[in-house]
Amino acid sequence: MQSRFVAVGDRRLHARVAGDGAATVVFEAGLGMSGVYWGLVAPVIAQHARTVVYDRAGIAASDDGPRPRTLDRLADDLGALLDSFSGPFVLVGHSYGGPIVRLAASRRPDVHALVLVDPSDERFDEFFTPGTARRMAVAGPVTRILAATGVYRMAARMGSALPADQFARFRTENFGRRAARALHDEVRHFMPGLAALRSSPPDLGDRPLTIVSTGATDGTAPGLRAAHAASAAATPNGRHVVAEGSGHNVMLDRPDLLITEILAALPGPRTP
Template sequence: MRQSRGRAVPVNGRSVYVEESGTGPDHVVFEAGAGMGRTCWDPVLPLLADRARLVAYDRAGAGRSGRTQGRPSIDDLAADLVALTGAVVPGRFVLVAHSMGGLVARRAAAALGPRLRGLLLLDPTAETAPVYDTFDRTVVQVDRTMAVMQALVRFRPLARLGSGSVRRAFPADTYAAMLAEDLVPAGIAQTRKEVKAVAEAIPRFRAEPPAPPSCPTVLLSASRPQPGRARHHAGLVEHQRRWAESLPDGRFEPADSGHLVQAEQPAIVAARVRELLDASETGEEAR
C-alpha cells in the first residue's frame, strides 16, 4: 500500500496537499492533468527516488487539498504552482506536467524564469489543434455527462464500474487512493471546474500564447489514440510536434502509449527527467 505522508501548504489564500519523496540535491515537481492529482505520479516516483527530491501535489479543491469556492482559471492554477514551488523547493527544478497540466506549466514558466531547469510535457493540451475549434461546445456535453457521474459515484460499486480504465492503468493501491479521493462527488465537481477552465483558456492561449519556455523542453506525445479518435488524435499530435519544434531548445518524441503516459510508460518518463537534470547540470558546469 502507498504510505507517502504529506502536508498542507498555504498558497495564495488556498491550501494544497503536498507529498515529498526521494533524496538528493536536485528537485522535480509534478503537475497533474484534469481530474487527477499527486497519486497519478505513483508509477514514476520510485524510479527517480535515488536521483532527486520529488514534489507531487493535489491542486486546490482536489484530492486531499482544501476545498475552494468558485471556478479556478488556468492562470489561478499557474499562480498556485509558482507559489507552491516558492514555498517548498529551494533553488532550481525540473517541472513535469501531464495533459491540462501542460497549460498550467506553460503559463507558470514565465514567472518561474531561471528557476526552471527543464520542462517535460506528457501528451499536453495543444490549444491550436483543430479538435479545440469547437471545444466550448464539447465541454457542454462533457459537463452534462460528468454531472450524472457526480451523482452516480455516491454508489461505490458504480464508481468502480465507471473507472475501469483508471483501475487497469494504475497499481491497485494507487487506484484505491484515487477511488477514495478523486472518484467521489467533490472530486468530480472539481474536475468539471477544471475542464471548464481549459475551455476558457483555449481562446486566450490562441490569441496570446504564453512566452516559450527558455529551458530545455521535451514533449512526449501519446502515439495510441482512443478508439474512434484517430483523426482528431493525428491533428493533436501534429500541433504538439509543431509547438515543440518551434522552441529554441525543444524536442518532440512519440511514446508508445495512450494518454496516461506516466502510467503506461513510467520508465520513459523517468529517463527523460534524468536527462533534463543531467543536461542542466552540464550547462551549469560549462558556465
C-alpha cells in the same frame, strides 16, 4: 514519502514529497485528477531528485480554491507551491497540466526544464471547434451526475496499472462527487484557457522543453501529435518524443519512457 500541506493564503494544498538532489521535480496532473496518477513514475525519479506530487485545489486532500478555476488561477497556485520549495525545478505536466506548468514556468526564472505529457496544445485547431465547445459544456454536468449515481467510479479502471494501495486512492480521490465537482470547475475554463495561450503564448525562453505524445493512431491523436511536433519545433530547445504503444495516459502505459525523459531533463549530475 512525506505528506505535507503548503499554505496558499488562508487555504492549503496537499503535496507528497520524496527524495533529495540538486533539482526538484514537480508533477502536475490533468483535468480533475489527483497526484496519485504519477505513482509509477515519481518514486523512480525520487531516487535522483526531490519530487513533489501535489493535488490542485478542490482535489483529494487539498482545500477548495476560489472560483472560477481559470488557467491563470491554477498557474498561480502552482507558483505558490513552488515558492515553498527550492529550485531549480523541472515541471512535468500531463494533459491540461501542460498549459498549467507552461504558464507558471513563464513567470519565474528558477524553472530549469519542462516535460509535457500528451499535453493540451493550443496549436490543435480541433480544440476550438463548435463540437469541442459542446462536449466541454456538458462534460462537467454529466460527470457530476455519473458521480452522484456511482457510475463514474467505473472509469477508475484506467488506473489499474498502479499498485493496489495507490489504485485504491486513485479510485477514491478521482471518481467521487468532490472530484467530479473539481473537474466541472476546471473543464468549463478549458477552452478559454487555451484561447488565452493562443493569443499570448507563454515565453519559455531557451529552457529545455520535451513534449511526449501518445503513440495512438485513432481519433484526435494524430492531429494533436502534429500540434505537439510543431510546438516543439517552435521552441529553441524543444524535443518531440512519441510514446509508441501508449494511449493518452503515458504515465500509466509507458512509465519507462517517461522516466527516461524526466531524468534527461534534470540539471547537473545525478545520484547513481
